[in-house]
Amino acid sequence: MIIAITATKGGTGKTTIAVNLAVGLTKKGYDVCIVDADEGQISCRHWAECRDDEREHIPVVQVPQKKFIRDVRALSERYDVIIIDGRPTKSDHNDRITIVSDIVIVPVKYGLYELRAFENYLDIYDSVKDVKGELGGRLSGFVILNDIGVGQTTKREMTEAVLDAIGDSDIKLMNTVLYHRKIYADTPADGIGVIEAKDKKAKLEIESLVDEVEKEILVITE
Ligand SMILES: Nc1ncnc2c1ncn2[C@@H]1O[C@H](COP(=O)(O)OP(=O)(O)OP(=O)(O)O)[C@@H](O)[C@H]1O
Numbered sequence: 001m002i003i004a005i006t007a008t009k010g011g012t013g014k015t016t017i018a019v020n021l022a023v024g025l026t027k028k029g030y031d032v033c034i035v036d037a038d039e040g041q042i043s044c045r046h047w048a049e050c051r052d053d054e055r056e057h058i059p060v061v062q063v064p065q066k067k068f069i070r071d072v073r074a075l076s077e078r079y080d081v082i083i084i085d086g087r088p089t090k091s092d093h094n095d096r097i098t099i100v101s102d103i104v105i106v107p108v109k110y111g112l113y114e115l116r117a118f119e120n121y122l123d124i125y126d127s128v129k130d131v132k133g134e135l136g137g138r139l140s141g142f143v144i145l146n147d148i149g150v151g152q153t154t155k156r157e158m159t160e161a162v163l164d165a166i167g168d169s170d171i172k173l174m175n176t177v178l179y180h181r182k183i184y185a186d187t188p189a190d191g192i193g194v195i196e197a198k199d200k201k202a203k204l205e206i207e208s209l210v211d212e213v214e215k216e217i218l219v220i221t222e
Pocket residue numbers: 009010011012013014015016017038041043087088146147148178179180181182184185186
């Protein structure tokens with residue numbers, strides 16, 4: 001199973017979601033490997049280097065762009081789940097990340113530029129999905145609201161705007177919403193996920209995300 005957290009814009013929460021999903025699925029018993037596709041920042045590798053040896057080991061690997069699809073597929077033979085931490089550009093590489101994935105998750109933060117970037121990614125998603133469909137493959141897509149101001153106004157406004165942007169694309173808006181919480185920014189320094197930390201609300205959010213993703217994994221592998 002190959003899951004990409006991707007977007008055409010920087011800073012939307014790709015790495016935050018990638019590592020938290022990796023920790024959550026690992027704790028559910030899945031053998032998980034993270035592919036850090038953002039060679040410029042290698043944030044996931046830094047996260048893994050900060051992780052205590054006594055915690056579950058989650059490997060982080062880099063895969064060269066040139067043979068990305070072949071190498072990620074080969075890796076997926078050795079693990080239950082590959083989580084790709086995507087890169088923030090509208091580029092061939094973002095196409096490759098979408099092509100190789102079974103599930104893509106697109107984090108969207110509050111704001112007009114964030115919505116425009118999501119619409120840009122939707123073009124990639126829709127065209128890759130069409131091609132995969134013609135070849136007998138499949139692709140599941142999700143959007144998740146991230147870093148949302150606590151309170152219902154921002155969530156409501158963003159929900160309406162994202163649903164409007166989705167239009168008749170089949171990408172789904174996740175029920176899980178990740179609110180703006182300091183713990184999401186604090187935990188990477190310790191190489192942990194928020195479910196390994198003390199903030200109960202953040203923990204519930206990530207548990208809900210992991211459950212939604214696991215449900216889709218089960219549908220796909222059925
Ligand atoms: N829900 C949240 N609450 C608070 N801070 C958040 C949340 N999500 C992300 N952040 C913070 O926002 C910043 C950007 O997040 P992150 O690095 O995960 O984004 P990214 O999409 O991987 O960025 P890049 O495109 O640069 O790789 C980080 O400082 C992160 O800690």
